[in-house]
Amino acid sequence: MxxxxxxxxxxxxxxxxxxxxxxxxxxxxxxxxxxxxxxxxxxxxxxxxxxxxxxxxxxxxxxxxNRTVMLELLVDDVDAERDRVAELAGGLVMEPTTLPWGNRSLLLADPDGNVVNLFTPVTPEARAKFGAR
Structure with a gap:
């Protein structure tokens, strides 16, 4: 599959x-x-x-x-994306935040309310998991 x-x-x-x-x-x-x-x-x-x-x-x-599924998109620098995507979404659901599992994420909603997570792995473990430098 x-x-x-x-x-x-x-x-x-x-x-x-x-x-x-x-x-x-x-x-x-x-x-x-x-x-x-x-x-x-x-x-x-x-x-x-x-x-x-x-x-x-x-x-x-x-x-x-939809109140169940979240789209997740890996980006090079979530903080650099913040202002650009906030304008697209008309606001963020969650400001850039470093999460316990090592990703720095921001959440925004699309025009239909679907939540999208843009994230960048920031800890060595998270970077290794996603093959990031």
């Missing part, structure tokens, strides 16, 4: 895709006006409309209702 992607059902695909393009710096690959992918090294963020999913599995998803 190989992890392929995380799909985010969106209230408004045309609003959510530009947020993730700006956050990651990677342009989306659009399949149609209801589905796009941001292909990152290691995984893909897929964004689709509820209508697309409902066509095959009615009422199986609910956009903007």
């Amino acid at each position: 190989k992890f392929a992607s995380v799909r985010l059902p969106a209230r408004d695909v045309a609003q959510l895709v530009p947020f993730y393009e700006s956050l990651t710096g990677i342009p989306a690959a659009w399949a149609n006006d209801q589905f796009a992918e941001i292909v990152l090294p290691g995984a893909t963020i897929a964004i689709s409309s509820r209508g697309l999913t409902d066509a095959f599995a009615a009422s199986s998803i609910e956009p903007a209702a």
Whole structure:
């Protein structure tokens, strides 16, 4: 088994895709006006409309209702990203904080309220885990 992607059902695909393009710096690959992918090294963020999913599995998803899953993106310097991403999100959920397991993280919410963790490993153990220098 190989992890392929995380799909985010969106209230408004045309609003959510530009947020993730700006956050990651990677342009989306659009399949149609209801589905796009941001292909990152290691995984893909897929964004689709509820209508697309409902066509095959009615009422199986609910956009903007996530309170369980957090997207985590490894960045070179989370503190350097802080001001840029705060503007994208309209504010942060959590300011940059060094966590007990050795990552320095900040949390922000996308336009649908999905929480995104940008983090940088800062302890020797965390840097080794992620192959960072």
